Amino acid sequence: MSSNGHAIRGTRIGAIQALHSERGEPVPRQRVSYWCANGHETVTSFALYIEVPTEWDCTCCGWPSSRDQHNPPQRRTVKPYKSHLTYVRERRSEEEAEDLLAEALAARAARRGELI
Template sequence: MAERTLRGARLGGQSFEDERGIEFAARQQVGYRCAQGHTFEITMSIEAEVPAVWECPRCGSEAVSTSGIEREEKVEKPQRTHWDMLLERRSEKELEEILTERLELLRGGEIGPAHLHRASTRKKKARA
């Protein structure tokens, strides 16, 4: 076991690289305030798009940017109903024609629930 251990360094400990010659990205401090009154700052890249809302690290509620960045309001589509989708495929005149045709078939006993067919066919046989 003693032959396998690494000497002189801790695993996962510290890096032996130094920071000479490394150019860090430009940064900015962005301030936020939540409804509870907590204020905090987040370090972000200058190139990053700064969000209008950030989660408060203390209470978890939404915190708003103190630099005046406004939320973009999303345009919500109105909810489409079955009737709206039907009107995309057919005109009202076509729908009226289909309705009258289907009602005639239903009243004539050609379509519809089975128990209605049996009753109408019995009546027809009794008349004949």
């Protein structure tokens, strides 16, 4: 490639960052460590002027973590997924379900002109 000024100039990966005068001054930061009940440490960087949260989600397991390494927050209980049928069964007894089914089948048969 010739050096007549037509070559594309760039930077390589890992090159030194652009000068501060071009990009502005970086915000002063603080690094904060959080620990979960599984013993994982999550290190997060925050600006110096903000209020640091008391809890943060662990990046390894997703459980809540706090800044106190020796007393991390307990795992939250996760409610299992309930289907529509499960909610219906909680509201209706078996006898009510049988009555509703019989009514629905009778109404369907009547619409079709069938005899029961």
